Amino acid sequence: MPELPEIESLRQKLAPKLKNAVLSKLVFRRADLRAPLPKDAPKRLCDKRITSITRRSKYLLINFENAPTLVVHLGMSGRFFFAPKQLPLDAHDHVLIDFKDGRHMRLRDPRRFGMLFLCDPAKQAAHPRFKDLGPEPLEAEFSGSYLLSCCKRAQTPIKSLLMNAHRVVGVGNIYASEALFLSGIRPTRMAARVTAAEADTLCANIKRVLTRSIAAGGTSFRDYVDAEQKPGLYAVNLNVYGRAGRPCPRCATTIKRVTQTGRSSFYCPACQK
């Protein structure tokens, strides 16, 4: 389900519900998730109280009192939701979580690109999965001048640069195409040929599309569901993503699709140079 807005929306919804909840049971139904938890993980987290839910990139961090942080990544197809305990098990319900107050959550992920791992909260930034990540796109550190400095020394198309988590995290395939459309820049343009003014515009548009989508509740995915398994509202208006062959909403030119590093990019050949 995830791009960054979906994860951030989920975080915002989960935070008040899970704060102060005490974990009573953690069950793994299969051992071959991408980052297998240590065998003693249930023991280390049981009877521990959740203090907060935070986010880094597309990772959801469940922070406990006097216990390691449980980090959840939903990959491409993960869902993390409350359910009645007696809900019949789906073949892809990989992780079951019970709380002392009787509530029950599940991690369901058919493609199994998602992962869970434990992380020492005191050494979070140094964790192998976090230490090489670029800035958060919605923080001030991600600015037009920062983006420009990345572009200057890059030898890759701008779309590939935006998707590179070493440069900036959380800009996924949908919002990379959308931000480039709003900025009038083709995804195939070499990053080094992006001007300072364009870098400013692009940075602002990345923040704009992400912020707008978070405000709408994270709604861009057809199989997105929130923590209560409610589908998204599809309130975010996508201009080019997934619209190859259809008219550009601005100029009616036919939108094109190209493949870059194995991913689809969409653009208007007239509006984007």
Added chain:
DNA sequence: AAATGAACCTGTTTGC
């Protein structure tokens, strides 16, 4: 160092 392509999986959509 930086960039590319393949790999990890299953489910759904598209095209013949």
Added chain:
DNA sequence: TGCAAACAGGTTCATT
């Protein structure tokens, strides 16, 4: 209709 190929939101690994 049926079947196979193409495609899907992300990250990571090996190879240049």
